[in-house]
Each structure stands twice: as structure tokens, then as C-alpha cells.
Amino acid sequence: MKHFVIVAVLVLIVTVGVSAALGSIPLLPIQASAQAVPIDHLFGLHVKVISFLFALIVVFLLYSVVVFRRRPGDTGEGDHFEGHTGLEIIWTLAPLATVLYFSYLGAQALAETRRVDPQAMEVKVIASQWSWRFEYPEYGVTSTTLNLPLNRQVLLKLTSTDVIHSFWVPEFRVKQDALPGANMARDLRITPTLLGEYKVRCAELCGLSHAYMESPVVVMEAAAFDSWISGQAGAVPESPAERGKKWAAQFGCAGCHSIDGSVVVGPSWKGLYGKQETLADGTTVPVDDAYLLESIHEPGAKIVKGFQPIMPSLASQMTDEQITDVIAYIKSLK
Incomplete structure (x- = not known):
């Protein structure tokens, strides 16, 4: 029993230490959308579980190697045992319960990212080899830069003119494929929460210039967005x-x-x-x-x-x- 108590304390200490160390490292880009909040929360829980599993394996392994090593002059055999039914039941049911619980949390996070705002602004996203085009049907504006108003949900309608592409802004966390073909439009909801300039990248291998398929994404105040829309209305050159x-x-x-x-x-x-x-x-x-x-x-x-x-x-x-x-x-x- 003494060994189990010592190992349990060591596992706890290592778990806390590893979790704190990983938490101090910027593993993710900045959080710039409402949809990123539940995703980052779930990611943080995964890091804690990973830290615990790492500690559980490494501590038991090193403790056994150090404490139960064969000492000089020891020629005896170790204790013989064939199994422990109760322990086997625990290490079968505990991982199953953990996986089911995280499945529930994952479903909750997915539901949060798809929460519908009836006042959402629609933007049509057209992907092509190797560029992005953004149409604002409510305003009759088309742009190669995705301009978004702060704190307003945007419903992106994604389509492709050729092959499969994938819309991904790392700071927003969520991504969605853009598929070619009639009636193949896919929806993605984003609520920007942080002013700034970002990039949309294609996250699906789509050909020779896939790596360069980027477009600017600008999150701006509502007044600045309205001003941009007004400026685009008369932005068609005469020549x-x-x-x-x-x-x-x-x-x-x-x-x-x-x-x-x-x-x-x-x-x-x-x-x-x-x-x-x-x-x-x-x-x-x-x-x-x-x-x-x-x-x-x-x-x-x-x-x-x-x-x-x-x-x-x-x-x-x-x-x-x-x-x-x-x-x-x-x-x-x-």
C-alpha cells in the first residue's frame, strides 16, 4: 500500500507540472472568434488528460525501475501473480467512461460552433485554384479580402469552381470544405471577437499552388465595415x-x-x-x-x-x- 500512495502522489505532482508547462506554451494561435471558445476549452481538457496519462505511465515505469531493481547479492525471484480481476475491470471501464464523457463534451462544443444567430450576415465564399472570392449579396459587393464586422455572426456559404478546397482561418479555429458542383454549398458560422488582420488559408491539398492560396481577412468595427461597404458601391473604375x-x-x-x-x-x-x-x-x-x-x-x-x-x-x-x-x-x- 505504501508504494501505491507514493506513486499516486508522484503522479499527481507530475500531472500538475506537465499540465502547467504545456499551459505556459502558446500551443494555439490567438483566440479571435466566439466559436474558438468551446474549442479551446475542450483542447485544454485534452491537454490535462494527456498530462495525467503521461504521468501515469512514466511515474509507474521509473518508480518500478528504481525501487524494485535487483540489488547486489539479491538472487531471489520476484513475487508471482497472475492477475487482478478488479483492477482489470477498472482499467477497462475508466477509459470507456472517459471517452464517452469527452464525446459528450465534443458534441456540446460542436453545437456551440453551429449556434444560429437569425441576424447573421451572409457571405458567399467562392474558392478556385488558387484564389478566394467573397460576395456580399446583401450589399451587392464582391471582394478578394474578407472584411468582417466585429461581434456579428457571419454565415459563410462555401462553394468551389474546380476541386475540393477548405476554408481555414487558424485564429477562428473552425474550418469547412468548399466543394465543387451544383447544390454542394457548405455552411460555416463565424462570430469575430477580436479586431485585427488575419489570413484565410486552403487546408485541402488542391494542386500546384496550394501553399499560396491565401487571402486577407480583416475584422473591423461595425462603423468601419459600413464605411467600407459604402466605398465599394462606387469603386468600379471607368477605364x-x-x-x-x-x-x-x-x-x-x-x-x-x-x-x-x-x-x-x-x-x-x-x-x-x-x-x-x-x-x-x-x-x-x-x-x-x-x-x-x-x-x-x-x-x-x-x-x-x-x-x-x-x-x-x-x-x-x-x-x-x-x-x-x-x-x-x-x-x-x-
């Missing part, structure tokens, strides 16, 4: 080329096409208009309005030599006027 630059950013064109001559995933737009482009089949075509229009509507019709046919069709997402503006923008990049 077709300038409008095309805006649409190119919104629809993720910059994720594949550079404007400085460097090769990313697709051909650079710098000096593209008017040149002779060599195709994969060895033929050449002039880069004119008709070629660019066809490339946007049917990207696989003419593949440039040295590049893969991975560009999605944007014809269903862009208006004819927007496509015309993008072509004007490409023409301006001499």
Missing part, C-alpha cells in the same frame, strides 16, 4: 482596362498568370497580346481578341506549349462585359 484589372483579381486570374513576364502556372500576360503563341500541337496562333475570348470560354480548346490544361472555364461566372474588360486589361500589359 475598361482598370475594370479588367479589378475583375482579374476578383476571379483569381493572378493565381496563374503573372503581369511581369515570370511564369507561374499559365502564360504571363505581359506582352501577350499581339504575339504569336506556339501551341502544344506545334501550330501557332495570333493572340488577338478572338483567341483570348475563346481561351476564357473554352480553356482547353488551344493549349499553349509547355503548359497543362488545368484552367477552368470562367464563362459561367463572368459577364460578357467583365470578360471584355479583362481582355482590355491584357491588351494594356505591353
Whole structure:
């Protein structure tokens, strides 16, 4: 009995020490949403249980090695025992009860992250290789930066134009996949609670430039958000080329096409208009309005030599006027 008491005290001391040590380390990013609160609470409980299990194993092991080691001159055999039914029942039922309890806590935390606010603002999140686009249907605004008002729940409607992506802002904790296909929109609720600038990242491997699929997320005061919305209403430039630059950013064109001559995933737009482009089949075509229009509507019709046919069709997402503006923008990049 003496050994069990000593071990129990040592396990308690090591558990507290390990738990305190892990608690002093910033294992998680800052907490910036209401949904992060139950998740972080559950994470903290897991750390405490992990600390206890670590102490239980290590203390019993080291105590046995030190206290029950064979001493000089000791040639006897240790006590023989075959088992302990009561102990076996305990170490079967105790982990089962712990797992069931944490399942209950997990269900509670999940319910908290999905709590519905009837006044939530809807934002449509469109993911593409390799960019994000955010539409605010209530205001008729589209942006490549996700601007959110402080302390107001936001209902994100996530979709994808090509492959599976995953919306993840580490400071918000929650994440959700964006799936391609009709009627495949997924919901994610976020209530920002901390002013600041963050980044949304894609958490699903989605191709060559997956690592660079990021967009800014800005949490601002309600008044600042309203001011931003008002400013966006008249933010469409008069010049077709300038409008095309805006649409190119919104629809993720910059994720594949550079404007400085460097090769990313697709051909650079710098000096593209008017040149002779060599195709994969060895033929050449002039880069004119008709070629660019066809490339946007049917990207696989003419593949440039040295590049893969991975560009999605944007014809269903862009208006004819927007496509015309993008072509004007490409023409301006001499």
C-alpha cells in the first residue's frame, strides 16, 4: 500500500507540472472568434488528460525501475501473480467512461460552433485554384479580402469552381470544405471577437499552388465595415482596362498568370497580346481578341506549349462585359 500512495502522489505532482508547462506554451494561435471558445476549452481538457496519462505511465515505469531493481547479492525471484480481476475491470471501464464523457463534451462544443444567430450576415465564399472570392449579396459587393464586422455572426456559404478546397482561418479555429458542383454549398458560422488582420488559408491539398492560396481577412468595427461597404458601391473604375484589372483579381486570374513576364502556372500576360503563341500541337496562333475570348470560354480548346490544361472555364461566372474588360486589361500589359 505504501508504494501505491507514493506513486499516486508522484503522479499527481507530475500531472500538475506537465499540465502547467504545456499551459505556459502558446500551443494555439490567438483566440479571435466566439466559436474558438468551446474549442479551446475542450483542447485544454485534452491537454490535462494527456498530462495525467503521461504521468501515469512514466511515474509507474521509473518508480518500478528504481525501487524494485535487483540489488547486489539479491538472487531471489520476484513475487508471482497472475492477475487482478478488479483492477482489470477498472482499467477497462475508466477509459470507456472517459471517452464517452469527452464525446459528450465534443458534441456540446460542436453545437456551440453551429449556434444560429437569425441576424447573421451572409457571405458567399467562392474558392478556385488558387484564389478566394467573397460576395456580399446583401450589399451587392464582391471582394478578394474578407472584411468582417466585429461581434456579428457571419454565415459563410462555401462553394468551389474546380476541386475540393477548405476554408481555414487558424485564429477562428473552425474550418469547412468548399466543394465543387451544383447544390454542394457548405455552411460555416463565424462570430469575430477580436479586431485585427488575419489570413484565410486552403487546408485541402488542391494542386500546384496550394501553399499560396491565401487571402486577407480583416475584422473591423461595425462603423468601419459600413464605411467600407459604402466605398465599394462606387469603386468600379471607368477605364475598361482598370475594370479588367479589378475583375482579374476578383476571379483569381493572378493565381496563374503573372503581369511581369515570370511564369507561374499559365502564360504571363505581359506582352501577350499581339504575339504569336506556339501551341502544344506545334501550330501557332495570333493572340488577338478572338483567341483570348475563346481561351476564357473554352480553356482547353488551344493549349499553349509547355503548359497543362488545368484552367477552368470562367464563362459561367463572368459577364460578357467583365470578360471584355479583362481582355482590355491584357491588351494594356505591353
